Amino acid sequence: MNLTEFLDKSPVNFLAVNTIKEELLGAGFREIKASDSLGELRAGDKLFITKNDSSLYAFNLGTKTLGDAGFKMICAHCDSPTFRIKPNAEMKCEGGLVKLNTELYGGAVMSTWMDRPLSLAGRVILRGENALNPVTRLMHIKRALLTIPNLAIHFNRQVNDGVKLSKQKDMLPVLGFGMSESRSGSYIKDLICHELGCDAGEILDYDLYLYDTTPAGRVGLNGEFVQSGRLDDLSMVHAGLEALTSSEAAEMTNVLAIFDNEETGSATKQGAGSPFLASILERMVLAQGGNREDFYRAIEKAFMISADNAHAWHPNYPEKMDPTNHPVMGGGPVIKYNASQKYVSDAASAAVFMEICAKAGVPCQTFVNHSDVAGGSTLGNILSGSLPLRGVDMGNPIWAMHSARETGSIQDHEYCIKAFTEFYRFSL
Numbered sequence: 001m002n003l004t005e006f007l008d009k010s011p012v013n014f015l016a017v018n019t020i021k022e023e024l025l026g027a028g029f030r031e032i033k034a035s036d037s038l039g040e041l042r043a044g045d046k047l048f049i050t051k052n053d054s055s056l057y058a059f060n061l062g063t064k065t066l067g068d069a070g071f072k073m074i075c076a077h078c079d080s081p082t083f084r085i086k087p088n089a090e091m092k093c094e095g096g097l098v099k100l101n102t103e104l105y106g107g108a109v110m111s112t113w114m115d116r117p118l119s120l121a122g123r124v125i126l127r128g129e130n131a132l133n134p135v136t137r138l139m140h141i142k143r144a145l146l147t148i149p150n151l152a153i154h155f156n157r158q159v160n161d162g163v164k165l166s167k168q169k170d171m172l173p174v175l176g177f178g179m180s181e182s183r184s185g186s187y188i189k190d191l192i193c194h195e196l197g198c199d200a201g202e203i204l205d206y207d208l209y210l211y212d213t214t215p216a217g218r219v220g221l222n223g224e225f226v227q228s229g230r231l232d233d234l235s236m237v238h239a240g241l242e243a244l245t246s247s248e249a250a251e252m253t254n255v256l257a258i259f260d261n262e263e264t265g266s267a268t269k270q271g272a273g274s275p276f277l278a279s280i281l282e283r284m285v286l287a288q289g290g291n292r293e294d295f296y297r298a299i300e301k302a303f304m305i306s307a308d309n310a311h312a313w314h315p316n317y318p319e320k321m322d323p324t325n326h327p328v329m330g331g332g333p334v335i336k337y338n339a340s341q342k343y344v345s346d347a348a349s350a351a352v353f354m355e356i357c358a359k360a361g362v363p364c365q366t367f368v369n370h371s372d373v374a375g376g377s378t379l380g381n382i383l384s385g386s387l388p389l390r391g392v393d394m395g396n397p398i399w400a401m402h403s404a405r406e407t408g409s410i411q412d413h414e415y416c417i418k419a420f421t422e423f424y425r426f427s428l
Contacts, residue, residue, distance in 0.1 A: 003413055004216040006238045007228045011121040011211035013054040013260050015140055016078040016234060020056050020241055020258060024048050027245035029058060034280065038287040044249040049280060053123060053136060054078065054260040055270035057277055058244060059284070060424075062253040066285045067294025069427065070301025073255035073389070074243070074420055075272070075379050076236040076308065077262035080229065081106030081402045083113070083171060085120065085208040090175075090187055097177045098187060100146065104167045105209065106263030111165060112404040113210070117144030118173055122208040124192050127201075134204055137196050144213045145191075146173035173210060212404050224330070224410055231398050231406040233262070235413055236307035243420035251427040252301075253284075262308070262379055272382040281387075303352060303428050304391030305420070306344060306380030309408070310334035310367045312397030325368040327397040329409040332363035333416050336378075336393040343393035344380035352428070353392045353419075360422035362415040365397070 010016035029046040048058040062069050083102040091099050119141045126135040182190050184200035216228030244256045261271040285295040313326040327334040335350045336343045357364040369375035380393045398408040
């Protein structure tokens, strides 16, 4: 599956994990539940586990045990800034207009969500036979349903001088007007019933989010750029997935960890701050006949690539970038450094990734924040709280990070897949 198809099938975290599952199953991986026994694990086994329908952990077991050889891991995240639909969301307005009450998820560039064709995607929870185990259904409405209308310049003459937007007032999407009365008492429930073929009485709750229905596509004189929502961080997810599914078993176990909630701090059961991945790895060590000591040995032999996109040098804002460490489009994957340890990269771990790129015939670049401009953090240092791994923070350079439409380089994406494939191929 190419990158643009992957992006279009993955408008929100739940759909992204489902798309990854389909690709893994097609590549011979099998799904196991975290609540089940892992059973006997053998060299070359391919398996994956999900958590909360929104994070996923895939393993291609090495020819040597985890305790003897360790593991190589690429981690990325499947969530992106968006707007969540609140409970009791419908708000009736003048003239029969209906808008939806929303809550901001993550650090979006809010103005970029205005005047776009938007729709809803996520999961719906239906009544099951057991109250502790309701039924989960995914929902992806592919037609444009909503828009967040901007205020005309005639009512805001200073709009081009900068406007402060209110999350509660300015960012509420309009669903329609002149609609007939809702059959269920809720237009959202009516939509769910139509999409999923269920009855309103079955609906217990939902996790639904806005997404831009404009398809991912290529721009540039020669189509050299890819432009889409959610490049951060689904482009890294796609690169890791392509590398894992095309790789054979090596001495070391290959791991792909796709976390949720990176955009809101990772402190959830399905986020990088959770002990879930560590517990699964420890159980795998035990299933291979090892012990807790072997688990600690595996961690010391392991290496992690924390894959999250970087900021490309911007032709209109060169002053925002570090004068000597500013990655450019098409220049290859970017190693990210931070003196305050917001990234896990250090000289030793960066050297490993540089060698991986060299072996793959891929150029690589470096990024450091301009010292007067605060930067963000990512998965690597958060995950290190539960798994003290050697690792490097890296990503591909993109423009407009956290915009509704981000822009990256097709060539960089191809470079990244080559580097990740080389990483999974050999033993460190």
